[in-house]
Amino acid sequence: MHRKLLPLALMYANDGEPIEGRTRLQKMVFLMQKELKQRDQSGVVGLEYDFIPYDYGPFSKELYDDLDAMIDQEFVEDTEEPLHSGKVKYIYEIEDDGEDLVDSEAETWDDVDAIMQLAQEIKEKYNDVLLSELIEYVYSEYPEYAEKSVY
Template sequence: MSENIKLVRKYLAIDENRNIVAEGNSWEEVEEIMKKKGYKRSQYDILIVVEGNENKYITGKRAIILTILELAREKQIVLSKTKIQKLVFLVQKELGKEYFKFVPYKYGPWSSELAEELDKLVNEGIVKKYEKDSSNFYELQTQAEKDKEVERKANKYISMPLEYLLALIYARYPEMTELSEIKEKVKEFQKRFNIL
């Protein structure tokens, strides 16, 4: 049974030495504080303190996943493993931030780090994973506060079919298609959606 839990409580900036160097009530507030302190975005990560049975830390990596899954939950969309991979890839590109390292793979960009983080969320009971028609799907089991910046970017893509996302990614990021096993199929998608 799904519980209605407010996950986010406090945002913390962590420097390269894993020291807390700023805190605030929003992602944007922490970024502004760090900018004033002279930090570049690549020099720190943002952690989010959350509530549950006990306090846990959710990193910027988890914030992007939870925002996308919460947006899907609100729109009553169930996301496949592949669609989550493509959504996170596109959102990262648009944000200019690399939370997860992506490499070219069978269906375009793939991140083993993202797959591992999803598995951790499943093991912690935050996300439910189930199989249907030989594919894995994921659903958020609790209500999560969304990162506004991630939400704005993800909102553009979340309702689009996987075929559209693949057509778009293959057109914009051909370097991520080197090992693809579906190039010909994606060309058909590109024609269908008029994406060249």
């Protein structure tokens, strides 16, 4: 099982509801990974992203690299939404090939059910909250990741 399953599972959850923003996706994958470790899921070996403290809390370059690869492989679609600030917000959605990959993983790995259930819980809880609330929650639970924050 590959760590790419974490962001794919999040995008797959809630009937493929989009995830708005790179920062939100980073925080949700981070929380999912932390929760899997707390639950001591034995099959999560190889699923870890290396997160470091950064501008808005935990950040993983590996996650960005995996996202780029999944977009190139047409597992994930990213749509750019211009913001008033002149910046761009990325909206991530799982593609049919990404759903097929998740489904095939579910057939071969016992732990995928637990991962999919957790993805559902995380997405239901954090996908629709204000980004500032999500960041504040992550900072309160994991203050060591707020040390380099610009937020």
